[in-house]
Amino acid sequence: MxxxxxxxxxxxxxxxxxxxxxxxxxxxxxxxxxxxxxxxxxxxxxxxxxxxxxxxxxxxxxxxxxxxxxxxxxxxxxxxxxxxxxxxxxxxxxxxxxxxxxxxxxxxxxxxxxxxxxxxxxxxxxxxxxxxxxxxxxxxxxxxxxxxxxxxxxxxxxxxxxxxxxxRVEGVLDAARRIRDTELEQARRIRSGDTLRRQTAFADYLVLREADPSYTFRRHLRRLGGAIEE
Structure with a gap:
């Protein structure tokens, strides 16, 4: 283990x-x-x-x-x-x-x-x-x-x-590895100059939240495949 x-x-x-x-x-x-x-x-x-x-x-x-x-x-x-x-x-x-x-x-x-x-x-x-x-x-x-x-x-x-x-351990560890891989790629891109705000289309998120206050950042990230906050 x-x-x-x-x-x-x-x-x-x-x-x-x-x-x-x-x-x-x-x-x-x-x-x-x-x-x-x-x-x-x-x-x-x-x-x-x-x-x-x-x-x-x-x-x-x-x-x-x-x-x-x-x-x-x-x-x-x-x-x-x-x-x-x-x-x-x-x-x-x-x-x-x-x-x-x-x-x-x-x-x-x-x-x-x-x-x-x-x-x-x-x-x-x-x-x-x-x-x-x-x-x-x-x-x-x-x-x-x-x-x-x-x-x-x-x-x-x-x-x-x-x-x-x-x-449930096997499924949890598999999910943890997928999250790790996503976060490693996000970190690599930040270090290369691609900000997290750009990666997560944060400006678009603010527009969508303005139109629909129930639209959460977590929901937005799941649409994009991001890992932060999870």
Whole structure:
């Protein structure tokens, strides 16, 4: 999956979701890689954290090579729920990385492990609580407004993290490649002196909008085959 995502980005995947009519499921702002430049892509392995590492060790038993551990820690900012030992164990289990709705710790050690980890940031303190475990602990994870299951795929890069239903991934990635190719050509033409306003017949758009206020720029671009805004 990371190979398929190698020449794409989360903005392109997000635009492709819009293009294909798929609801956007984007992680809350602020989720980023511990090590700058790391990227992540793979089937979701969801888990909910309740204060103890045992739930991670349990879920690793059913992990597939290339899975991405999606950790629901409720977006908490008062504790770090993963560190170097969890990352090392995940790496040995064949996982492609970790995405945390919460915080991490052991930043230098995580960088040394090398397994991509995405979170809100770091905090020295680990959990001191032990909450009651839910029946869905190993079957789904909340991540902001979204519920992530094993039927999802995770994508992450410098712009953030998003989730796509596995049965729609192929179509979304195909659409993302088409958008990428269109945008690359548009960028090439801008650098050659052909402005984006000229490429998008923006003057014509203003005339058409004046005649029909319901005529949107997005509708105009779709007529022309442009990719900006999608």
């Amino acid at each position: 990371l190979k398929d995502f190698a020449d794409l980005s989360t903005p392109l995947v997000a635009d492709a979701c819009v293009r294909t009519g798929l609801p956007l499921r984007v992680a809350p702002p602020g989720i980023g890689a511990v090590v700058t430049g790391q990227r992540i892509a793979g089937p979701a392995l969801p888990v909910r954290h309740y204060g103890s590492v045992d739930v991670f060790l349990e879920v690793f038993g059913g992990a597939r090579h290339g899975d991405v551990l999606v950790i629901d820690n409720g977006g908490r900012t008062d504790e770090a729920c993963v560190g170097d030992l969890a990352a090392l164990e995940a790496d040995r289990a064949g996982l492609a990385g970790l995405v945390v709705w919460g915080l991490h710790r052991d930043t230098p050690e995580l960088a040394e492990v090398g397994l991509p980890v995405f979170s809100y940031g770091s905090l020295p303190a680990g959990p001191v609580r032990l909450d009651e475990r839910e029946p869905e602990a190993l079957s789904s994870a909340r991540f902001g407004a979204h519920l992530v299951t094993g039927g999802d795929v995770v994508f992450g890069d410098a712009d953030g993290v998003l989730f796509v239903a596995a049965d």
